[in-house]
Amino acid sequence: MEMIKVEDLAFEYIRRNEEGDVESINRAIDGVNLNVKKGDFIAIIGANGSGKSTLAKHINAILYPSEGTVWVNGLSTSKEENLWEIRRSAGMVFQNPDNQIIASVVEEDVGFGPENLGIPTDEIWERVEKSLEAVGMLEYREQSPNKLSGGQKQRVAIAGIMAMKPECIVLDEPTAMLDPEGRKEVVSTVHWLNKHENITVLLITHHMDEVINADKVFVMEKGKIVMQGTPREIFSRVDDIKRYRLDVPQVTELAYELKKAGLDIPEGILSTDELIRVLEKLRISQ
Amino acid sequence: MIRDITIGQYYPVDSVLHRLDPRLKLNGTLLFIISIFLFDYFYGYIAVTMFLVSIIMLSRVPLKFILRGLKPIIIILLFTTTFNLFLTQGDILVKLGFLKITKQGLHSALFMGLRLTYLILGSSLMTFTTTPNQLTDGLERLMWPLRRIKVPVHEIAMMMSIALRFIPILLEETDKIMKAQMARGADFESGGILKRAKGLVPLLVPLFVSAFRRANDLAMAMEARCYRGGEGRTKMKPLRYAGRDMIAYFILLLYFAGIIFISIYEKYFPYFDFI
Numbered sequence: 341m342e343m344i345k346v347e348d349l350a351f352e353y354i355r356r357n358e359e360g361d362v363e364s365i366n367r368a369i370d371g372v373n374l375n376v377k378k379g380d381f382i383a384i385i386g387a388n389g390s391g392k393s394t395l396a397k398h399i400n401a402i403l404y405p406s407e408g409t410v411w412v413n414g415l416s417t418s419k420e421e422n423l424w425e426i427r428r429s430a431g432m433v434f435q436n437p438d439n440q441i442i443a444s445v446v447e448e449d450v451g452f453g454p455e456n457l458g459i460p461t462d463e464i465w466e467r468v469e470k471s472l473e474a475v476g477m478l479e480y481r482e483q484s485p486n487k488l489s490g491g492q493k494q495r496v497a498i499a500g501i502m503a504m505k506p507e508c509i510v511l512d513e514p515t516a517m518l519d520p521e522g523r524k525e526v527v528s529t530v531h532w533l534n535k536h537e538n539i540t541v542l543l544i545t546h547h548m549d550e551v552i553n554a555d556k557v558f559v560m561e562k563g564k565i566v567m568q569g570t571p572r573e574i575f576s577r578v579d580d581i582k583r584y585r586l587d588v589p590q591v592t593e594l595a596y597e598l599k600k601a602g603l604d605i606p607e608g609i610l611s612t613d614e615l616i617r618v619l620e621k622l623r624i625s626q
Numbered sequence: 627m628i629r630d631i632t633i634g635q636y637y638p639v640d641s642v643l644h645r646l647d648p649r650l651k652l653n654g655t656l657l658f659i660i661s662i663f664l665f666d667y668f669y670g671y672i673a674v675t676m677f678l679v680s681i682i683m684l685s686r687v688p689l690k691f692i693l694r695g696l697k698p699i700i701i702i703l704l705f706t707t708t709f710n711l712f713l714t715q716g717d718i719l720v721k722l723g724f725l726k727i728t729k730q731g732l733h734s735a736l737f738m739g740l741r742l743t744y745l746i747l748g749s750s751l752m753t754f755t756t757t758p759n760q761l762t763d764g765l766e767r768l769m770w771p772l773r774r775i776k777v778p779v780h781e782i783a784m785m786m787s788i789a790l791r792f793i794p795i796l797l798e799e800t801d802k803i804m805k806a807q808m809a810r811g812a813d814f815e816s817g818g819i820l821k822r823a824k825g826l827v828p829l830l831v832p833l834f835v836s837a838f839r840r841a842n843d844l845a846m847a848m849e850a851r852c853y854r855g856g857e858g859r860t861k862m863k864p865l866r867y868a869g870r871d872m873i874a875y876f877i878l879l880l881y882f883a884g885i886i887f888i889s890i891y892e893k894y895f896p897y898f899d900f901i
Contacts, residue, residue, distance in 0.1 A: 400850050424852050424854070427849070427850060428852055431850070431851070434843065434846070434847055434850075436840075438795055439840050439844050439847060440847035441791070442791065442844070442851075443759075443791065444758070444759060444791040447862075448759070448862060451862035451863075452848075452853075453852060455860055455862055456851060456853045456854065456859060458858045458859060458860050461860060461862065461863075461864055464860065465862065468862070485791075486795065500851065504851065
């Protein structure tokens with residue numbers, strides 16, 4: 341069964357003037373179809389204003405479709421009785437780490453989700469401990485979140501989601517405000533959860549190097565999905581990517597330029613090691 | 627100046643008082659405050675002072691730190707004692723020109739001063755020994771019955787704990803905005819009161835905008851984590867009375883009964899008649 345299924349989704353931001361008349365309509369999402377299998381690691385990339393965050397908020401039922409339907413775990417987000425089950429099964433991590441931590445002690449913040457779900461006290465403690473361990477933050481459980489680094493705060497936020505035992509995590513640009521070290525921490529934590537806890541991951545980002553290990557990549561532009569495929573398929577089309585105001589990973593770009601200059605290099609090189617191997621082979625054959 | 631205010635601060639040491647249930651400490655503080663207004667004579671003050679001193683010793687908070695809490699109210703303290711001393715009518719003891727000190731004036735000045743001091747010491751002791759989180763938890767549980775008359779108890783407690791979480795963040799942000807505006811040539815330090823107040827506008831406007839944005843983000847994050855008010859919510863750290871809390875309640879009641887006894891006794895057999 342599909343974890344997330346999006347069918348002909350459209351969403352309009354309607355701006356009204358003071359009299360309540362419609363002033364302008366901004367179609368942030370325009371006819372999106374999307375299928376995500378259980379256990380997949382999906383990345384969604386797109387320039388600013390491409391509608392990728394709006395799409396993410398539909399999966400957690402924070403926004404409701406203007407047209408079309410979104411199913412999470414077989415439940416339609418348009419039906420109100422599904423709301424809490426959807427929010428439990430598809431947790432969401434936001435961009436700003438400070439604005440999503442509610443309590444002033446790490447472990448209490450992780451316990452916030454289970455408390456809302458009405459989980460008995462003993463089980464909350466168990467879940468908190470397990471989730472903090474999964475993101476590698478157990479030793480900080482009694483600290484104040486204000487003393488943590490950005491990457492650590494995001495990991496606490498992820499633990500807060502994990503404590504609700506979700507099947508899926510949606511991360512809306514979780515690394516946009518972090519330094520390179522913090523970015524690495526968060527991305528590797530998410531990959532670990534995907535592999536070991538079989539959590540479906542939807543990572544929204546504009547850092548291309550976070551995308552290369554995903555199972556599938558979607559590229560969004562002006563509210564539409566314009567490209568989809570494996571990272572290798574996507575990054576083989578460097579010209580298309582650039583047209584959508586996006587970058588490709590540095591190595592991919594270098595390989596692309598070398599190929600354009602006449603070297604015999606395959607398309608869609610994703611890692612430094614890969615490029616080195618190809619270049620070695622070229623040197624030997626010459 | 628802000629650093630001088632120790633009321634409402636938490637002093638992290640491990641003591642019996644720190645480990646007591648916050649509900650007990652809230653009730654105890656209330657009882658203590660009532661007790662210092664129950665009597666008018668000498669014996670009562672000995673009892674209250676003895677009680678306060680033993681509590682201070684139990685709390686293991688340094689005396690210097692506790693007394694610093696009196697600093698901001700020193701003016702109020704001087705004000706009330708002076709007024710009580712010179713303006714109370716009664717039997718004249720000393721006369722200096724138009725100023726006169728009466729027996730009753732001396733009595734009420736002395737005791738009013740002591741009462742105010744004890745009031746501050748007693749209530750600040752509670753906050754020294756209770757973390758803000760415990761305090762909000764305790765308040766929530768104590769006010770729980772008020773839900774019957776439609777007081778949004780859970781919401782108030784949630785707001786208090788979120789406010790506590792965001793105070794350091796907003797302070798940091800204020801600092802950042804201040805520096806940013808100073809880099810653009812804003813002046814927060816010179817000029818009269820009016821000019822300084824005007825100078826705060828470029829600080830407050832961005833601060834408010836950012837606070838609203840944070841509030842919006844936080845509300846979304848809370849909803850995304852299934853927050854839907856207090857209904858059907860469980861607690862990770864529910865308050866449970868332990869044996870020591872029962873003992874403490876017993877001691878408190880004993881103290882209160884003693885104070886009532888003393889105040890009645892003093893009414894009929896005033897010991898120091900002249901005060």
